[in-house]
Amino acid sequence: MNGGMDKRLLVHANWMLLIFTALLFTTGIVNLYSASGERLEEGIRVAPFFQKQLLWGALGLCGLILCTLFDYRHLKPLALPFFALTLLLLALVPLIGVRVYGAQRWLSLGFFNLQPSELAKLSTLLMTAAVLSRYNDPLDWTRLCLVLLISFLPCALIFIQPDLGTAILLLLLTGGIIIYHGVRLSVLKISLAALPVLPPLGWFFLLKEYQKKRILTFLDPSLDPMGAGYHITNSKIAIGSGEIWGKGFQEGSHHLLRFLPEKHTDFALAVFSEEWGLIGSVMLLLFFCNFLLCIINTAKEAKDRFGSILCAGIFFYFFWQILINIGMVVGVMPVVGIPLPFISYGGTATIVNFILLGLVLNVSMRRFMFKTN
Amino acid sequence: MRIEVAADGYQPPRRGLMLLQGLVIFLFLLFVLRFWYLQVLHGDFYSRVAHDTRTRSERVYATRGIILDTKGRLLAENRPAYYLTLIGEDCPDIPASLAQISQWADIPLEQVQMKYQQGRRGGKSFEPLVLAADLPFERIVQIEPQLFLWPGLKVETRQRRYYPQGELFAHVLGYVAEANDEELRQDDSLRLGDIVGKQGLEYVREKSLRGVKGSSGLEVDALGRPLAKHQDKPPLAGTNLTLTLDIDLQKAVSDALGEESGAVVVMEPETGKLRALVTHPSYDNNIFTARLTAKDWAALMEHPLHPLQNRAVQSVYPPGSVWKLVMAALLLEHGIDPKSSVLCTGQVHLGTHAFRCHKRGGHGMVNMRNSLIASCDVYYYEMAQKVGIDAIERFAKACGFGKKTDIDLPHERSGLVPGKEWKQARFHEPWQRGETLNVAIGQGFTLVTPVQMAVFVSALLNEGKLLKPSLLEEEPPEVKGELPLTAEHRAFILEAMRTTASEGTARRISRPDAEMGGKTGTAQTVRLGERRLRKEEMELLHRDHAWLTSWGRKDGKTYVVVVMAEHGGGGSATAGPITAKVYNALFGPAAPSAGPGRNSPPPAGARP
Numbered sequence: 001m002n003g004g005m006d007k008r009l010l011v012h013a014n015w016m017l018l019i020f021t022a023l024l025f026t027t028g029i030v031n032l033y034s035a036s037g038e039r040l041e042e043g044i045r046v047a048p049f050f051q052k053q054l055l056w057g058a059l060g061l062c063g064l065i066l067c068t069l070f071d072y073r074h075l076k077p078l079a080l081p082f083f084a085l086t087l088l089l090l091a092l093v094p095l096i097g098v099r100v101y102g103a104q105r106w107l108s109l110g111f112f113n114l115q116p117s118e119l120a121k122l123s124t125l126l127m128t129a130a131v132l133s134r135y136n137d138p139l140d141w142t143r144l145c146l147v148l149l150i151s152f153l154p155c156a157l158i159f160i161q162p163d164l165g166t167a168i169l170l171l172l173l174t175g176g177i178i179i180y181h182g183v184r185l186s187v188l189k190i191s192l193a194a195l196p197v198l199p200p201l202g203w204f205f206l207l208k209e210y211q212k213k214r215i216l217t218f219l220d221p222s223l224d225p226m227g228a229g230y231h232i233t234n235s236k237i238a239i240g241s242g243e244i245w246g247k248g249f250q251e252g253s254h255h256l257l258r259f260l261p262e263k264h265t266d267f268a269l270a271v272f273s274e275e276w277g278l279i280g281s282v283m284l285l286l287f288f289c290n291f292l293l294c295i296i297n298t299a300k301e302a303k304d305r306f307g308s309i310l311c312a313g314i315f316f317y318f319f320w321q322i323l324i325n326i327g328m329v330v331g332v333m334p335v336v337g338i339p340l341p342f343i344s345y346g347g348t349a350t351i352v353n354f355i356l357l358g359l360v361l362n363v364s365m366r367r368f369m370f371k372t373n
Numbered sequence: 374m375r376i377e378v379a380a381d382g383y384q385p386p387r388r389g390l391m392l393l394q395g396l397v398i399f400l401f402l403l404f405v406l407r408f409w410y411l412q413v414l415h416g417d418f419y420s421r422v423a424h425d426t427r428t429r430s431e432r433v434y435a436t437r438g439i440i441l442d443t444k445g446r447l448l449a450e451n452r453p454a455y456y457l458t459l460i461g462e463d464c465p466d467i468p469a470s471l472a473q474i475s476q477w478a479d480i481p482l483e484q485v486q487m488k489y490q491q492g493r494r495g496g497k498s499f500e501p502l503v504l505a506a507d508l509p510f511e512r513i514v515q516i517e518p519q520l521f522l523w524p525g526l527k528v529e530t531r532q533r534r535y536y537p538q539g540e541l542f543a544h545v546l547g548y549v550a551e552a553n554d555e556e557l558r559q560d561d562s563l564r565l566g567d568i569v570g571k572q573g574l575e576y577v578r579e580k581s582l583r584g585v586k587g588s589s590g591l592e593v594d595a596l597g598r599p600l601a602k603h604q605d606k607p608p609l610a611g612t613n614l615t616l617t618l619d620i621d622l623q624k625a626v627s628d629a630l631g632e633e634s635g636a637v638v639v640m641e642p643e644t645g646k647l648r649a650l651v652t653h654p655s656y657d658n659n660i661f662t663a664r665l666t667a668k669d670w671a672a673l674m675e676h677p678l679h680p681l682q683n684r685a686v687q688s689v690y691p692p693g694s695v696w697k698l699v700m701a702a703l704l705l706e707h708g709i710d711p712k713s714s715v716l717c718t719g720q721v722h723l724g725t726h727a728f729r730c731h732k733r734g735g736h737g738m739v740n741m742r743n744s745l746i747a748s749c750d751v752y753y754y755e756m757a758q759k760v761g762i763d764a765i766e767r768f769a770k771a772c773g774f775g776k777k778t779d780i781d782l783p784h785e786r787s788g789l790v791p792g793k794e795w796k797q798a799r800f801h802e803p804w805q806r807g808e809t810l811n812v813a814i815g816q817g818f819t820l821v822t823p824v825q826m827a828v829f830v831s832a833l834l835n836e837g838k839l840l841k842p843s844l845l846e847e848e849p850p851e852v853k854g855e856l857p858l859t860a861e862h863r864a865f866i867l868e869a870m871r872t873t874a875s876e877g878t879a880r881r882i883s884r885p886d887a888e889m890g891g892k893t894g895t896a897q898t899v900r901l902g903e904r905r906l907r908k909e910e911m912e913l914l915h916r917d918h919a920w921l922t923s924w925g926r927k928d929g930k931t932y933v934v935v936v937m938a939e940h941g942g943g944g945s946a947t948a949g950p951i952t953a954k955v956y957n958a959l960f961g962p963a964a965p966s967a968g969p970g971r972n973s974p975p976p977a978g979a980r981p
Contacts, residue, residue, distance in 0.1 A: 180389070240411040240419025278412040282405055289401040293394050308385040315393075323400065330407045357407045 017294035024342040060354025067358025079130035086123040089116035090157035115252040118348035133306035140183035163335040198214035238274040246277025293335030307363040435584030438611030458501035464525030478505035526866040540655040544683040547573020548658040552918040584611035598977025616644040625958030635938040636684035642831035645840030652684040652846035689820035693896030703768040711741035717751035745869040745879035757813030766792035791818035881949030886965035887927035892921030893944030916940035921948035
């Protein structure tokens with residue numbers, strides 16, 4: 001093997017994943033164009049979201065390419081320092097963070113508001129994968145606790161921001177990776193038995209009133225028609241009124257008239273479904289489904305534990321977000337602030353998404369680099 | 374730098390990963406199902422909701438035309454009133470909202486609930502239901518800041534009709550109230566809670582007074598909170614009306630009628646314009662536009678004298694001796710010599726029945742002129758037998774009796790001019806000769822309205838034109854018919870009236886400064902015994918109706934005044950003073966009369 005990019009690297013890259021990513025990102029841009037063609041903030045015309053999203057996409061693409069240039073196994077030793085840095089940033093948020101909508105989630109970098117919780121997803125993922133790749137056997141109690149501790153640290157910091165959605169996502173992500181790696185049967189049995197105890201504990205000790213209310217509202221939207229129920233109701237109205245063929249690009253009346261809250265972020269899918277109808281929605285679901293299947297394919301073909309776990313972690317990262325966001329928008333899950341990858345507007349999230357895909361591509365590209373014995 | 378390591382024999386858990394892929398496909402199929410459920414199965418429903426929430430058309434009420442008197446003073450105006458409305462579709466918690474309305478408006482909860490149920494039944498979706506009407510401004514100030522907490526509740530400012538003159542013009546103006554089911558069905562432009570004219574000019578002139586509603590597209594969110602207004606279609610205000618009536622005169626006439634129940638019509642004979650139209654007892658028409666309480670309504674309905682009745686056009690009375698004007702005209706047209714006399718002995722026998730004159734001893738020899746002045750019944754008993762009922766019926770109808778005058782007021786009665794055909798149709802009996810005698814003196818079946826009588830007397834003064842009695846200043850005179858009477862004969866009747874006013878039964882109205890003419894009537898309401906009882910001796914409802922039809926001319930101004938006092942007793946004794954007071958209002962107070970005597974034309978320019 002000589003230096004420079006090997007031709008085989010490109011041949012083995014997961015091109016299907018790249019194609020579906022491109023389709024999703026394009027769909028997202030087109031939809032953002034409609035959801036926020038022009039935007040007024042306190043009377044001042046600001047750059048429409050789709051333009052900024054294009055910029056984030058471009059930055060993300062750079063990050064994606066960068067992430068394919070080196071061998072992913074170099075990340076293993078870098079996981080710990082990166083994780084530590086993220087924890088530091090998360091700890092800084094309550095001290096110097098920017099407050100938006102009553103939640104302190106951003107660090108101002110001047111031109112860009114960094115959301116450390118987005119970084120936390122990436123670093124926790126890497127950290128967990130790095131730790132788990134050392135263990136060849138299913139996890140016993142000590143190791144399980146160690147891995148759980150890794151995710152609990154950022155989780156707690158994110159939870160107090162408060163950002164319930166991201167905290168839950170991190171836990172689910174870690175849970176998925178742990179199950180994927182494997183846990184001793186006895187440990188698994190007891191853990192699963194203990195699982196039902198956690199929600200009530202969380203309910204009484206962790207959740208704030210408004211968070212409890214959201215869950216209650218999900219169970220019965222009429223409890224709070226002005227608040228969270230309002231989101232669910234309007235989202236369903238927007239989607240349902242799209243019917244089979246949709247209202248057409250930029251014709252969605254419901255969101256144009258500002259009924260839809262968070263239409264460019266968490267509820268962007270509702271805008272899309274309203275304008276493109278069942279046809280468009282099913283097409284988008286098809287993109288997402290294939291996108292996820294492509295990631296799993298790479299995990300299947302990885303030649304080492306770290307690569308495989310990394311891909312599986314990235315799969316869960318996308319899987320949970322897509323599942324929760326779509327579930328929320330179509331009214332089958334509670335409203336939690338989790339964006340839909342590539343469709344929702346979001347700077348840090350978009351860049352992180354692309355970087356993670358770069359890592360998947362990295363794994364897929366380098367699956368031939370192992371000497372065959 | 375590249376790490377070249379030997380594969381450590383690691384094999385990814387392929388089966389587990391394929392299972393995961395299966396799970397993903399399964400979950401996405403569930404999502405597809407969910408989208409199908411929302412967009413296909415319930416697509417129609419959500420489309421409708423989306424549309425409803427996008428723009429909601431709000432009605433903008435047209436200002437109802439105001440009504441002025443002849444001098445431009447307000448008779449009916451619009452004042453702002455505050456209504457608390459509820460849109461059920463916007464309301465997340467209807468029982469709580471109803472309770473809140475009850476508390477705010479100080480109305481018992483059951484009443485609010487009942488009103489809501491009522492409104493729901495016929496209401497369209499997104500129709501604001503008025504649950505509390507006419508709230509005081511101070512209350513609105515308290516409610517307004519809390520309203521945002523109650524989606525679906527709204528304070529609406531609408532216009533409420535107000536009649537500054539109240540009772541004085543109640544019958545002419547009528548009143549407005551919320552449209553009932555029947556009216557809503559008949560008029561597509563009406564919505565629940567809309568105000569329409571129910572009586573009087575408000576009813577007759579509804580179309581032009583109402584104007585045309587405008588609309589304003591209101592952009593609202595799914596909770597009914599307004600976001601922006603657009604697409605305004607401005608309302609078209611209703612037309613204002615200027616009446617021929619005069620507040621001062623109306624007031625004076627009303628005072629003249631005093632406590633009597635009855636009606637007074639003051640008409641200009643040349644144009645048919647009514648200058649006063651009073652009916653007693655009256656009511657305050659403002660109670661219908663505000664919150665009409667059951668108690669108020671019951672009081673009106675159970676009042677023995679029926680205050681809602683406009684006695685000038687909606688009540689019919691036997692005309693009594695006033696009718697002799699019509700009969701005399703008929704006899705003249707029939708070629709009867711006014712100089713030929715009839716011997717009045719106090720009664721006429723027909724078959725076994727005796728028809729009496731009101732004067733027990735009789736009038737002696739009576740010609741036509743004297744028969745009018747002294748109001749001799751026997752003269753007409755005799756003459757009626759010569760001309761017969763058919764001629765009477767034909768002539769009376771030609772004079773405008775037995776049919777509506779087409780005055781701009783609702784539910785006008787046409788009165789009755791009886792005839793052979795009518796008797797047969799009504800009672801299946803042939804006409805009796807004796808009935809002709811009753812008709813001849815304005816009794817029996819004959820029924821007229823005070824307004825008809827005014828139109829007839831006006832025609833005597835205006836070259837025989839039967840005019841539509843007009844209430845609207847801008848309306849040109851409308852000739853409804855021609856009095857079948859030559860100028861010579863009209864002059865004869867007028868002359869007889871003049872004499873009646875100066876020397877006869879109507880002399881109470883004579884005044885030295887004006888040329889006056891009149892004819893009294895005392896119409897029996899029940900068949901009584903031998904002798905006419907005195908007024909005080911009778912039950913109120915058995916007392917006679919007192920009539921006085923008259924005209925007066927001063928300084929080139931001519932007015933016809935018809936007074937009808939229901940159960941007022943004698944025409945001369947009761948209606949006389951009332952009529953005199955009306956002329957005082959028209960011509961100014963009369964100088965002390967020099968007693969009964971021929972009126973001399975007033976000195977030119979003299980005005981007391």
